Amino acid sequence: MTSSVGGGSPAPSIEALDWLRGEPLSNFQLGKIHILEFFSTICKPCGPALAHLAQLQEQYRDVGIEVIGIAANEQAATADDARAQLDAWLTRLPHSKIRIAFDSSGNKHWMDASLSFHVPQAFVVDRDGSIAFIGGPDALEDVLPKVIDGSWRARVEAKNAEKERIAEGEIDAMENALHRRIRAATDIEDWKSALSVIAEGINLFPDRISLRQSQVSTLIGEMRDMESGLIALAQFARDAIERNSEDWLLAAMEELFGPHHDYSELPFAERLSLSKELSERILILCAQQDALSRAQSYQTIAHYYNESGDNGMAVGLIELALNLVDGGPLPDEVKQEWLAHLLRVLTEYKGEAACYGGICMPPPK
Numbered sequence: 001m002t003s004s005v006g007g008g009s010p011a012p013s014i015e016a017l018d019w020l021r022g023e024p025l026s027n028f029q030l031g032k033i034h035i036l037e038f039f040s041t042i043c044k045p046c047g048p049a050l051a052h053l054a055q056l057q058e059q060y061r062d063v064g065i066e067v068i069g070i071a072a073n074e075q076a077a078t079a080d081d082a083r084a085q086l087d088a089w090l091t092r093l094p095h096s097k098i099r100i101a102f103d104s105s106g107n108k109h110w111m112d113a114s115l116s117f118h119v120p121q122a123f124v125v126d127r128d129g130s131i132a133f134i135g136g137p138d139a140l141e142d143v144l145p146k147v148i149d150g151s152w153r154a155r156v157e158a159k160n161a162e163k164e165r166i167a168e169g170e171i172d173a174m175e176n177a178l179h180r181r182i183r184a185a186t187d188i189e190d191w192k193s194a195l196s197v198i199a200e201g202i203n204l205f206p207d208r209i210s211l212r213q214s215q216v217s218t219l220i221g222e223m224r225d226m227e228s229g230l231i232a233l234a235q236f237a238r239d240a241i242e243r244n245s246e247d248w249l250l251a252a253m254e255e256l257f258g259p260h261h262d263y264s265e266l267p268f269a270e271r272l273s274l275s276k277e278l279s280e281r282i283l284i285l286c287a288q289q290d291a292l293s294r295a296q297s298y299q300t301i302a303h304y305y306n307e308s309g310d311n312g313m314a315v316g317l318i319e320l321a322l323n324l325v326d327g328g329p330l331p332d333e334v335k336q337e338w339l340a341h342l343l344r345v346l347t348e349y350k351g352e353a354a355c356y357g358g359i360c361m362p363p364p365k
Contacts, residue, residue: 004113004114005109005110005113005114005131005134006114006131006134006162006165006166007131007132007133007134007153007158007159007162008130008131008132008153009130009131010129010130010131011028011034011123011125011129011130011131012109012110012113013027013109014026014027014028014068014101015027016103016104016105017070017101017102017103017104018083018101018102018103018104019099019100019101019102020071020083020086020087020090020100020101020102021090021098021099021100022097022098022099022100023099025068025099028125028129029066030127030128030129031064031127032064032065032066032127033060033063033064033065033066033124033125033126033127033132033144033147033148034065034066034067034068034124034125035053035056035057035065035066035067035068035122035123035124035125035140035144036067036068036069036070036110036122036123036124036125037049037050037053037067037068037069037070037120037121037122037137038070038071038072038103038110038111038116038119038120038121038122038123039069039070039071039072039119039120040071040072040073040074040119041071041074041085041086041089042075043119043120045120046119046120047092047093049120049122049137049138050069050093050098050120051093052137052138053067053069053098053122053137053140054067054097054098056140056141056144057097057098058097060144060148063148064127065144065148066099067098067099068098068099068100068101069098069099069100069101070100070101070102070103070110071086071100071101071102071103072103072111072119072121073119074086074102079104082102083102086100086102110123114134114169115165115166115169115170115172115173116134116169117169117172117173117176118172120136120137121134121135121136121137122134122135122136122137122139122140124140124143124144124147126147126153132147132152132153132158133147133152133158133161134162134165135161135165146158174204175201175204175205175208178197178200178201178204178205181197182194182197182198182201182214185197186218189222191218191222191223192223194214194218195215195218195219195223198211198214198215198218199215202215209247209248209251212232212236212239212251212252212255213251213255215232215236216229216232216233216236216255216261217255217260217261219232220233220261220262220263220266221260221261221262224265226265226266229266230266230267230270233252233255233256233271233274234270234274236251236252236255237252237256237274237275237277237278239252240252240278240281241277241278241281244281244285246282246285246289246293246297249278249281249282249285250282250296250297250300252278253275253278253279253282253300253301253304254300256271256274256275256278256304257271257275257303257304257307258300258303259303272308275304275308278301278304279301279304279305282297282300282301283297283301285297286298291324291325291327291328292324292325292328292329292330294320294321294324295320295321295322295324295325295328295338295342296321298317298318298320298321298324299317299318299321299342299345301317302314302315302317302318302321302345302349305317306349311349314349315346315349315350318342318345318346318349319346321342322339322342322343322346322356325338325339325342326339326356326357336359339356339357339359340359340361342356343355343356343359343360343361344361346361347361347362347363347364348364351363351364
């Protein structure tokens, strides 16, 4: 699979765009360099990326830089609903000098055609109307001056970046197709077929934690195949320990002692045995984490210690998590929600009311 839109190819048309801010453009102006950023209102980095592009447009105003923001993949029931949520989102962004448009084609001509599946994604259209660069907006600080002086497209680094981008895009396309097959099977509750596709995905993408989680949830949660589910859990735990990765260790622990599954038909001793080394590894790696990540890790393994009978350890970990969250750099509303959640967990473990920083939770019923 190769992309039909890439470095050096003619830029697709923009005449069908629905313009929301700024004067409409029916085509690219020859002699100018255009930067298109595809964004989504649910994408957290997209707003700051647009703000940075606005600064670049101002910085390079004298050489003819034009920035266009294009809304991509808005999740709304109708086009009118999409427009309404875009208008609301844009009122919170001070980008009055950037043209903003909505791509009603569903991004087929730009994102899909270039094997681009994530936003924000930037396309730089050179002075001759051809695409000079496709990639993350954060790369433009380095790339844009070379596009301006005309040296970028001939550089080895440009050719290497494009080859790497296409290779990654082809992998993303394969993974997206795999997930569509999984969804198609789960939508009709064909769990056997779903499990087969998940196993195929694990072979193709062994680094994807989400596929391991899907395998476990399908076996235990949907098929209630406890024997195969335990085998999958054990393999997940062994792989996490071998990788010694925080993400893998925490994800495996969540599958073994999280709130997602009914474990009543699984042998408790087996779960404890699998989780013991996971928890020990997580505690060792915690020393390398920032405060908020440590708090999340402590909360995850506290449930294991509580169920294993070491209630004192579980309570101590939640109390440590409370202190870490309280001292962490979080917005006050988010901090209060997290503290309240941890206090609820603490009351469950202690079997009595608990207070922290002016927040009190009644004893569990």
